[in-house]
Amino acid sequence: MTANIEATLTDQRSETIQLVTFRVNQIILGVEISHVQEINRHLDITGVPQASPMIHGVVNLRGDVVTVLDPHRVFGIEREGIDADQRNLILNIDGERIGVLVDQVSDILTIHPSELSRRPSNVRSIDRQFVESVYLRDEEIVVVLNAFQLLEVVEDHSAAAIANPRINT
Amino acid sequence: MNHEHIVTLTKDYIAMQDAELICEFVEEAQEHLGGIEMQLLQVEALGADINDDLVNTVFRAIHSIKGAAGFLSLVEINKVAHRLENVLGKVREHQLVPDPYNVDVMLKAADRLRKLIESVDSSNDTDNGAICDSLDSLLTKSDAAPSTPAVTQEIRVEEKVLADESSSPNADAIATPDDTSERAEATLATIKTEIDKQVNESGTTPKSSGSPKAASSKAKGSASNSRANSSDTTIRVGVRVLDRLMNLAGELVLSRNQLLRVLGEQSTTGSNIDVIVSGLDQVTTELQETIMQTRMQPIGNVFNKFPRVIRDLSASLGKNITLKMEGTEVETDKTIVEAIADPLTHLVRNSCDHGIETPQVRAEAGKPDQGTVILRAFHKAGKVMIEILDDGGGMDPKRFRANAIKKGVLTEEAAKQMSDQDAVNLIFAPGFSTAASVTSVSGRGVGMDVVRTNIENIGGSVEVESKRGLGSTIRITLPLTLAIVPSMIVSVNDQPYALPQANIVELVQTGGQEKRIETVSNSEVLRLRGSLIPLFRLHEALSLRASSEVVSREESQLVVLEAGRSRFAVAVDRVLDSEEIVVKPLGRHLKNLPLLAGSTILGDGRVAMILDAAGIASRMAIVNESDSPSMESAHESMSAGLEDKQRMVLFSLSEHDHFAVTMDIVSRIERVRREAFDSIGDRQVLQYRGGTLQLLEVNEAIPVKFVDETEHLHVIVFKVCGHEVGLIAPHLNDIRDCDISRITEVSGQNGTAGVTVIENRTTRILDLYGITESARPEWFARFKASAEKDAEQHPLRILICEDSPFFLGFLTRTLKGEGHQVTACEDGAEGWEVLVDEANEFDLLLTDVEMPVLDGLALTKRVRDDARLRDLPVIALTSLADLESIQRGQEAGVNDYQVKMNKPELLASILRLTVEVR
Missing domain, CATH: 1.20.120.160 (HPT domain)
Structure with missing residues (x-):
């Protein structure tokens, strides 16, 4: 994706890009629409014993079992109760599907790539490693996520969980 | 096979x-x-x-x-x-x-x-x-x-x-x-x-002679020939198409399950939709099975490459090795056949390289020059077993221990305590390799741990047995198929989990009898038929938080599991159902969790985790049960009480009619769908395992109030007069030890041995042979004609020794009913006194084997050692006879073995043994 954005940034004649934006607590996050397979209300999540705390569990997505992440735990954002607008955002990253249980799906932004500022130093709300770029919409900051990094970090964490299960208890 | x-x-x-x-x-x-x-x-x-x-x-x-x-x-x-x-x-x-x-x-x-x-x-x-x-x-x-x-x-x-x-x-x-x-x-x-x-x-x-090139071109010709010949009956289909079909069949099974569940909830419909659904159900099952078959391949496909491998190895190692192969026709899933090829090659090479000795060494050890490697495949208990046997030098447990200590795999203390069997299995431990040598044959450091990992990845297990100087046996256990797993669905903290049937030994209901669960040095054990099995609470093993709705210890159900050589029990909140589940892979983040073998989607659409028994065992660090013989015997003696305990199968036809059958005479219990029944004339039969099982219903022989129509039925299988018969049991409640000392006898009802109260329910104890006799009199005609006539003409004097009042009563009534004179004793010692006093008063001794004070075999020995009694015919009564006890009985001098309640055959045996008397 890094390469993608780079390509689009340098290509002045490029088309617009679309971001699906969603809310985790008070933070607005966005992810490129090409990574979003669907948004649904599959909230009947089955817990997985001994999985990383970043993982909510799994859901039945039309006959396939898909892992669902807890963005609060992944990004280190506080949780304030359960939101009635919760949605399961199913991402498809290079053929791998993963769900993210977000507090609310906001809207789809159509922007020009040049409007994105890359790797800003002023984003402190979430870990920099997940941040691809940011976009300023009115007063709000939309943090555009690096979806690949999302997969990698959780993977590292589950490996650690196996090595020492006590980390999570 | x-x-x-x-x-x-x-x-x-x-x-x-x-x-x-x-x-x-x-x-x-x-x-x-x-x-x-x-x-x-x-x-x-x-x-x-x-x-x-x-x-x-x-x-x-x-x-x-x-x-x-x-x-x-x-x-x-x-x-x-x-x-x-x-x-x-x-x-x-x-x-x-x-x-x-x-x-x-x-x-x-x-x-x-x-x-x-x-x-x-x-x-x-x-x-x-x-x-x-x-x-x-x-x-x-x-x-x-x-x-x-x-x-x-x-x-x-x-x-x-x-x-x-x-x-x-x-x-x-x-x-x-x-x-x-x-x-x-x-x-x-x-x-x-x-x-x-x-x-x-x-x-x-x-x-072979000639260059490989010539050989291969020749082979191409013969291969195309054979293809042309077989093209009439077979067709090549891409594996991808089959895989897709397989997935679709899997989805169909799921949809079918969902449909059945929904209809089950609205069972009031009563319209002909039930017929349609049951048709769909059958077709789905058959479709699924047929598609599974297309994926089955003979294990010979893998074995066939080994003659060549062995030949080349013999040459390159300077050894003389022959290969024998057995069971090449055994079939298993394509995926498994493919996956086993590499590990098997490694193991066979290993046997040749490190197992079989050079001809000189063999000659010195007094063995034939030629070493033998046997590759053997066979089915066992729903699994495929592959054994690699060699008659080589075997493995040296001492060397293994030393090596393990040297490599830091084990402490010296642990090595000392390790059994020889466990020591040779160290060969599969990571970072452990027997030979310090690198040869082109067994490779360098691509070790046996990789072999084990590969086998475990496809749901199998591997272990080795070795006798120093005589050779080694490597045993691989493989599942029949990977895709569909018959499983038991259990619930813990209101969440369903699937336990593969292959790992389940039995279900045990504690039914409030917590006394079967004991605590030994801070850990729980289950006392089951004289042995102690480690017990774990599943929610603890899975590190789940205690549930909001805590199921009391008394109500939990126990599942006895087996993984490799360890056997243990887990306590679950409830056992929900048994289901044929389709394994769904977990995403990469969840792939490496040791407790899970994958996931599945249940009939109601919920996702359930499939538990990995081996993972649970290793997490709980379960030691082999064989380590506690002293505890076993201690508990054995503890459990002997004054009550008349018999292991009973408890079942109901409806809420009004409860029955019990003594487990001793039951061969096995099957769970089947009602639609699986066929009828021949007015008789119901069940087609299965390539044979036909005759079915009986309780109400064919004795009056009942009501029989529930259930979707699933249990069939209690037993043998009578050489026929295998299944008794239909709509609701199977439990299998457990019941006290039947306070039994009320009922007369005039052929088929009922008595009435007692079990769990506050009036329960009739069935005489399976009596029921069969009422329902299928023709089977008994042969026995009856001769036996009855003889008994009337030549009443026999029979001494019975039996410690269970229930059986004693039953036998006495049965034999008296036939016209014989019966003397009843409650144990061997009492029987011996009677015999010594009246040595010439008896024509036959009928004795139970397990009895307090003096058991049946000891009694028989005394009889055989006494000059006056030496020729007295002795029939030993037993539960379903196992070979070992039959042999012990024969050594003691028993003439015949009979199952306690199998009246017709018992009578025939009595007749046979007393021909001379008459």
Whole structure:
């Protein structure tokens, strides 16, 4: 994706890009629409014993079992109760599907790539490693996520969980 | 299944094998090479920060190519792969830093390999000297770099052993480390050709002649011939299509389950939709089974490559080895057949290399020159077993222990306490390898732990048994199929989990009887039929928080599981259902959790985790049950009480009619769908396991109020007069020990042995033989005609010794009913007194085996030792006779064994044994 954005940034004649934006607590996050397979209300999540705390569990997505992440735990954002607008955002990253249980799906932004500022130093709300770029919409900051990094970090964490299960208890 | 088939290696056979093997090799090698470019690039990117797993993956891929190429006489491929492997070996040992230059050479080598494999037939005519030299130069470069003396020494030692093993007169040629291995291999090659020549001349082992190329072209011809012949009945279908079909069938099964569940909830419909659904249900099941069959392949597909492997190995190792194969027709899922090929090859090579001794050693040990390796496949308990037996030198547990301590796998203390059996199984422990030698046969460091991992990845297990001097047996257990797993769905904290049936030994309901659960040094154990089984609360094993709705200890149900050689019980909140589940893979983040074997989607759409019994066992560090014999016997004596405990199967026809059957005479219990029943005339039968099982309903023989119509039924299978019969039980409640000392006898009802109260329910104890007699009188005609007439004309005087009042009463009534005179005693000692007092008063002794004070066998011995009683016929009464007790009985002098309540056969046996009296 890094390469993608780079390509689009340098290509002045490029088309617009679309971001699906969603809310985790008070933070607005966005992810490129090409990574979003669907948004649904599959909230009947089955817990997985001994999985990383970043993982909510799994859901039945039309006959396939898909892992669902807890963005609060992944990004280190506080949780304030359960939101009635919760949605399961199913991402498809290079053929791998993963769900993210977000507090609310906001809207789809159509922007020009040049409007994105890359790797800003002023984003402190979430870990920099997940941040691809940011976009300023009115007063709000939309943090555009690096979806690949999302997969990698959780993977590292589950490996650690196996090595020492006590980390999570 | 065990018919042996010794493969004769004819020339054509070898040729055909070659062509097939080469095809397979090309496919496999291309697969291996497919990922290598990426992996090498990753290795390069990491630089000095070497990722061992990654390097290992590349190393193993090249290693397999090298090995296979060696066997197929693809010398050039073998040569390049060997050099590349050497380089990767250095990287793996952190002696060579993968810089861009190094990786470049490795990539070029991989490219060359790919080219050679693409045109495999002409590969031997190519010249790869340049690439080999550049690979070798990497080695010298790394040798120049400082390395620790210890490592160098190790290499030297290994190479020395290698040279020794080749048992060549040139073996003393140990020069510089890097040319030794080459020279040794060259020597090996010479020996191989020499042996080949000799073998050829003596003609003991048939072998192929001519060049591999000629052989393979010949094979192509014969292969196309056979294809033409068989084209009438078979059709080639892409595996992808089959896989897709398989997935669709899986989805259909799920949808069917959902439909059944929904309809089950609205059972009031009563319309003909039920008929439609049951039709759908049947078709789905059959469809699924048929598709499964298309994926079944004979294990022979893998075995067939071993005659060649063994032949070549015999030659290269200078050993004389024959291979016998049994059960090549045993079928298992394609995926499994494919996945087992590599581990099996490794194990067979290992048996030849380290197991079978050289002819001299064998001669010294007084064994025949020729060593034998047996490959055997068979079905056992719904699984496929593969055994690799060799009659070689066996493994030395002492050496294993020492080695384990040396390598830090075990502490000295732990090693001392380890049994020999466990010690030889250390061979599968990571970082453990028996031979310090590196040969081209068993490889270097691609160890047995990899073999075990590969087998476990497909749901199997492997263990080894070895007798020093006599040989070793490696036993692999494999599932029949990977895709659909019959499972038991249990619930913990209101969440469903699936436990594969293959791991389940039995379900135990504590039914408030917590006394069966005891605490031994802070951990719980379950007392089950005299043995103690470790018990765990599943929610603890899974580290779940205690549930909001806590199911009390008393209400929890226990499932006894078996994983490998360990047996243990887990407590679950509820047992929900048994279901044929379709395994769904978990995403990469959840793949490595040791407690889980995957996931599935249940009939109601919920996701359930499939639990891995082996994972739970290792998490709970379960020791073998055999470690606690003293505890067992202690509890055995504790449980002997005054009550008349009998193990009973409890079932109901409806809420009004409850029945019990003594477990002693039950062969097994099956759970079936009602639709599976067929009828022949007015009789119900069940087609299964290729046979027909006659079915009986309780209400055919005795009056009942109501019989519930349930979707699933249990069939209690027992044997009578040589017929196997199933009694239909709509609701199976429990199987447990019941106190039947306070039984009320009912007369005039053939089929009921008595009435008692079990769990506050009035329960009728059934006489299965009586029921059968009422319902199927014709089966008994033969026995009856003769037995009854004789009893009337020649009443016999029979002494019965039986400690259970229930059975004593039953037997007394039965035999008196036949017109015999009966004397009843409650144990062997009492019986002995009666016998001694009135030595000539009895024509026959009928005795239980297990009795307090003096048991049946001891009583029989006394009878046989007494001059007056020596010829008294003795029938021992038992539960379903097991061979061991029959043998013990015969040694003691018992004339016949009979099952306690099997009246017709008991009477026939009495008749037989008392012919002379009359």
